[in-house]
Amino acid sequence: MSAxxxxxxxxxxxAEVALGVADGEDRARVxxxxxxxxxxxxxxxxxxxxxxxxxxxxxxxxxxxxxxxRTIRGLQPKRERQRRWRLPAVAFAAAALAxxxxxxxxxxxxxxxxxxAGEYRATLSEANGTVFRAVPLxxxxxxxxxxxxxxxxxxxxxxxxxxxxxSRATRAELVTRDGRTVTLPAFTLSSLSWGGVLPFDARxxxxxxxxxxxxxxxxxxxxPDGW
Amino acid sequence: MRRRSYxxxxxxxxxxxxxxxxxxxxPVVRGxxxxxxxxxxxxxAGDADAAAAFVRxxxxxxYGLALTILREPGAAEDAAQEAFVRAWRHAETYxxxxxxxxxxxxxxxxxxxxxxVRLKRAEPLDPDVLAATVxxxxxxxxxxxxxxxxxxxxxxxxxxxxxxxxxALFLSAYLGRTANEIGVLEDIPLGTxxxxxxxxxxxxxxELGVADER
Numbered sequence: 491m492s493a494x495x496x497x498x499x500x501x502x503x504x505a506e507v508a509l510g511v512a513d514g515e516d517r518a519r520v521x522x523x524x525x526x527x528x529x530x531x532x533x534x535x536x537x538x539x540x541x542x543x544x545x546x547x548x549x550x551x552x553x554x555x556x557x558x559x560r561t562i563r564g565l566q567p568k569r570e571r572q573r574r575w576r577l578p579a580v581a582f583a584a585a586a587l588a589x590x591x592x593x594x595x596x597x598x599x600x601x602x603x604x605x606x607a608g609e610y611r612a613t614l615s616e617a618n619g620t621v622f623r624a625v626p627l628x629x630x631x632x633x634x635x636x637x638x639x640x641x642x643x644x645x646x647x648x649x650x651x652x653x654x655x656x657s658r659a660t661r662a663e664l665v666t667r668d669g670r671t672v673t674l675p676a677f678t679l680s681s682l683s684w685g686g687v688l689p690f691d692a693r694x695x696x697x698x699x700x701x702x703x704x705x706x707x708x709x710x711x712x713x714p715d716g717w
Numbered sequence: 718m719r720r721r722s723y724x725x726x727x728x729x730x731x732x733x734x735x736x737x738x739x740x741x742x743x744p745v746v747r748g749x750x751x752x753x754x755x756x757x758x759x760x761x762a763g764d765a766d767a768a769a770a771f772v773r774x775x776x777x778x779x780y781g782l783a784l785t786i787l788r789e790p791g792a793a794e795d796a797a798q799e800a801f802v803r804a805w806r807h808a809e810t811y812x813x814x815x816x817x818x819x820x821x822x823x824x825x826x827x828x829x830x831x832x833x834v835r836l837k838r839a840e841p842l843d844p845d846v847l848a849a850t851v852x853x854x855x856x857x858x859x860x861x862x863x864x865x866x867x868x869x870x871x872x873x874x875x876x877x878x879x880x881x882x883x884x885a886l887f888l889s890a891y892l893g894r895t896a897n898e899i900g901v902l903e904d905i906p907l908g909t910x911x912x913x914x915x916x917x918x919x920x921x922x923x924e925l926g927v928a929d930e931r
Contacts, residue, residue, distance in 0.1 A: 502911065505918040506896060509889045510828075537918050540925070542820040544875075544890045545827050547851050547868055551781035554794060558772050561798045565760070565768050565805045630777075632770030633750045712769055 496523065500530050508537035552706055556665055559697045562712065619643025621693065627700065627709040629656060638698050638711040646692035649685035650700070656709050657682060659700035666694045667715070753818035754811075761808035772801055778819060779826045785850060786830035786891055788842060796833050800826035831893035841894060841902065844887040845880075851891070852876060874924040878917055885913035886921075 500523045506512035507520045524531035614620060620642050627636035627650065636652030652659060662677035662684070676686050688695075700709040751759075751767075756774065759767020779800050784793040803825050811821055834841065852872050875883060881903075888894040888902065900910040 502915065505915040506889070506911070508918065509914070511889045511893060511895045511914075513895070536922055539816065540918060540922055541890060542816050542824060543867070543871055544886070545782060545823045546778075546820060546864075547871060548778075548782040548785045548823070548891075549851065550777040551784050553776050553780035553797065554790065557780065557794060557797070558769070558776060561772050561776070561801050562765075562769050564798055564802050565772075626766070628770055628773050630773060631750055632756060632772075632774035710773065714765070 497527060497530055500524075500527070501533060504530065504534045504537055508534060508541045510541070555663070555671060555699065555707065556669070556697075558707075558710060559665055559712065614643065617641070617643040617645075619646075623713065625698075625711040625713055627652060627656075627698070627711045629709055630707075635709055636700075640692050640695065640698075640713065642692040646688040646690070647686060648688055648692065648698070649683065650698070651683045652679065652700070652709060654682060656700070658702045659708050660703050661701040661705075663699045663701060664688075664695050665697040665699065666690075667696045668694075754813055757804075757808050757811055757818050760805055761811075768805070771804075775819065775822055776801075779822060782823055782826050783830045785847070786827070786842070787833060792833055792837075793830070796830045797826065800829045803829065827891070827893070834892065841888065841892045844884040844892070847887045847891055848875070848883055851887075870925060871921070874921050877924065878920060882913050882917035882920070885910060886917040889914050 500520055503512055503516045503520050507517050512520070520530075520534065524534050610622075614622060622639070622641050624637055624639050626634040627638055629635040635656045636650060639649040639651075641647050650662070657679060659679055662674040664672045664674065666672060672689065674686065674688075677684055695713050696715075697713070698711045699707045702708050751770065753774070756767050756771040760771045776797070780793060780797040783796040783800070784790065787793045787796060800822065804822050807825075811818065815821070852875060875886070878886065884903065885899055888899050889896075894902065896910040896914060897907055899905075899914070900907045903910065905913075
C-alpha cells in the first residue's frame with residue numbers, strides 16, 4: 491500500500507476518532523499513523539478541536555436548587571482522606587511546638603492567643619452562643635462577592651454584606667442539613683447588607699442562597715458539616 | 718491537540734495562546750476572578766473553596782449539556798454530579814495544550830450522559846429535535862457573552878449542512894452513536910453513515926476555515 495493510499499484510508503476515519511465514536515482498532519490505526527504523518531495529524535487535531543466546540547454549543551440551564559451543595563459534598567471524601575494523611579505532619583508539628591515553648595517569644599505568643607481565645611469565648615457567651623463563623627458568598631462565576639457572618643446562639647442571627655455587583659439579590663433562602671429550603675421572609679438588602687434573626691439553630695444551615703427577582707441563585711455560601 | 722480559533726475572541730475573552738498558557742496553572746488572580754485553570758488546580762489539590770467555585774462556575778454548562786442529551790431533569794442532575802466527581806478525580810490529567818477547561822469538562826459530561834442513555838437502553842433522541850434545541854436555544858446566547866461570535870459562526874455552519882449530514886453529526890457528537898449504529902438507525906449502509914459523518918465534519922472545518930482567511 492502506498493503512503494498516499496494509507497493517508498486516504500486514515501482520513502476516512504479521522505472524523506470518527508475526533509468525535510470519539512471510532513472502535514478501538516480504528517482508533518489505534520489512526521493514532522499510530524499520525525505519529526509519522528504531519529498532514530493527517532493536523533487534520534485530526536483540527537477535527538478534534540471542532541468536535542470539542544460542538545458540545546460547547548449546548549444551551550446552559552439552571553440546575554435545581556441544592557445541586558451545588560450536593561455536588562460539593564460528593565467531592566469531600568478526598569479532602570477527608572488528605573486530612574488523615576496530614577495527621578502525622580500535624581503530630582510532628584505539635585511535638586516541635588512543644589519542644590520550643592520554653593522560649594520567651596513563644597510564651598508571649600501563647601499568652602496572646604489565650605487572651606484572644608478568652609475574649610472570643612466572652613463574646614460568644616454574651617448571647618449564649620457557641621460558634622461564630624464568616625464564610626464567602628460567591629457569584630455565578632465562582633468569585634467572592636460578599637460575606638455571610640453567622641452566629642449560633644440564642645437567638646441565632648446572620649449578617650450578609652455584598653459588593654455592588656450583587657445588589658440585585660432580592661430574596662434569601664437557607665438550605666438546611668436535612669435538605670429543607672427555608673425562605674427568610676424579612677430579607678431585603680439595604681446599603682448592600684442585611685442582618686436579622688434566624689428562625690432556627692444556625693448550625694442547621696448547610697447553604698445560604700441569595701436569589702434575584704427571577705428566582706435564580708446569584709450568590710451562595712456554604713457552611714461545612716459540624717461547624 | 719491545539720485549540721482551534723474561528724477568528725473571533727477566545728471563550729474567556731483572551732487570545733487563544735494566552736488561554737492555554739501554562740502560566741495560568743498558577744492561581745493567578747484576574748481582578749478578583751481566578752482563572753479556570755487555577756480553580757481546577759485547586760480542585761485537584763483538595764481545596765474546598767476552589768471546589769465550590771469550580772462547581773459554581775460550570776454547573777449551568779454541565780447540567781445544560783446533560784439535560785440536552787438526557788431530557789430528564791433527575792437523570793441530568795445525576796449525570797452532571799457524576800461529571801464533576803470524575804473531573805475532580807482526574808483533574809491532574811488535564812492538559813491545557815489540548816483545550817480549555819470548559820471543553821475538557823463538557824467532554825466528560827458528554828461521556829457520562831451518553832453512558833446513562835445507553836444504560837437505560839433508551840431510544841436515542843431524534844437528532845433533528847436535538848439539533849433544533851441546540852441551535853435555537855443557542856440563539857438566546859447573549860451577544861456580549863465571551864466566545865459568542867465563535868459559537869454563532871459554528872451554529873450558522875451547522876445550519877448550512879445538508880439535513881442527512883446534520884443528523885449524522887448530532888447522532889455522533891451528542892449521542893455518541895457509532896457509524897454502525899447510525900447506519901441501523903437511519904436505515905442506510907455503513908459506508909454511507911461513515912461518509913455522512915466525515916462529510917459533515919470536513920464541510921464544517923472548511924466553512925469555518927474559509928471564514929478565518931477573510
